[in-house]
Amino acid sequence: MRHTDPDGPVPGTHGRGEGSGGAERAADGRTAGAGGPGGPGPGSRHRGGEPGGPATAHDGAAPVPGAPGAEPGGPSGASRPDAVGHGPVRYGPDFPGDGLPVLPEVAAVLAAAGSRAHGEPAGGGAALLEAAGGYWERRGLATGPGHLAAAPGAGVLLLALTAALGGDVLVPRPCAAWWAPYARLLGRPVFHVPTPAESGGVPDPYALLETVRRVRAEGGDPRLLVLSVADDPTGTVAPPDLLHETVEAAAAEGLHLISDETWRDTLHDPHATVILSPAEMLPERVTVVTDLAGALLSPAWPAAVARFPAGAAGHGLHARVLDVLTALGARVAAPVAAAAGYALDEPEPVAARRAAAVRLHARLAAAVHATVVAAGATARPPQAGRHLYADLGPLRDALGAEGVGDAQELEDFLTARLGMPAPGGHRFGDDLPALRVRLATGPLLGAGADERRAEDLLSPDPLELPHVQRALTALKSVFDGLRDAQRWEPPR
8 A cells, every 4th residue: 555644645636735535524514625516515605695695604404406316417507597506416517428319229229118018116127137237247247136226327326325324425536426415415424535646536545544534533434435446527547556455445444335337338448448346356345336328328318227245235235225216216217228228238239339439539538638738737638438627727827817716617617618518626526716627528529410420430530520620629729718828927
């Protein structure tokens, strides 16, 4: 493990100004910290209420989503009235879609199942769970049907798992915008743990140990760590050695791990990037969750699957999660279940579409990364997914001249200038004053006819397509303008 002073700051962590794993309370205010995604936390500004009115501190009450199933793909803030605040969960960022039409073969399966009169049972029917078992077996994680469950979106599974496991929740900083609201909905405290400099999604192991120690010293009960080896929002993949160390630290503290592996099948360079699941390292304490919107289905067709640990503990957790799903009435719609089962079997059309989509978005992400870095901002090179995470702190003076002083203002500014969603880092648990933003690649493909968008996949050089060129030129214009303004010094 890295020899970091457990009482000092973690070198290169994302959470500047924090101690190693400082226990930053995201829900109940026992320790001051930044608000989690989708809503303000203690010490953060809440922009609700009257427009232009005074900022107020969050009072510790859990922000409640509009519905228990507020999983990725829910409503974004694009259509909100100006008079409504920016903080509530319902204005959180959309799931990063691929900007492509639905695969015809998958659409045909869904349409053929549209006349089914019977619904899926809570947790998924036999055919869907068999397909999920095969999916994981092909990835080296053999699983019996008694340790699998399906739900209409990964958010519902995370809600059910959090309810079943109890205790306080730990997440990396930054983390997926939809993780923390489910814990808050249940009244569970959420603690953000800094990540190392090289990647997101997996907390620094020493920061994790220190956070657990501090939370327990304050009377807390940390039981659950949510992490992601292929990360939203950073688009990075955690190195195996870091993952091993963090999993060992979590095991030493008796934590259960939920591994969100939604993006594991979207590696930009699978030959150069090694991806491992925590379930391979700690099979008895890791539940794996995969939202099929990552690589297999449209976000408009919510479906996700969970793989539970083997043994008695996993069996009991599986049973409790099924109870929660039943109580919520959280069943995958029968036509969507049929499409999900087909996609999880990974027939040739599905595998070919996924590979082509990954290649396309890898090219787009590399182009966005080059533009952002050339302008003077910083960003880790994206390795997976359809997004990257940029820090515009080096451009603070130029942004300040535009009236941008925090992540919410940065979100508003870039969303307006780019004509596409650009959620600020505060949505992902980062500090509000930090000028960080997630940039997605799907919107660069535009909203043209399905035929044109399908042709994007076949282009030998998608960056030369006129609509993509226009989108990248607009992005470059905004960032180059900030760079030039940052360099300009007023005459004395």
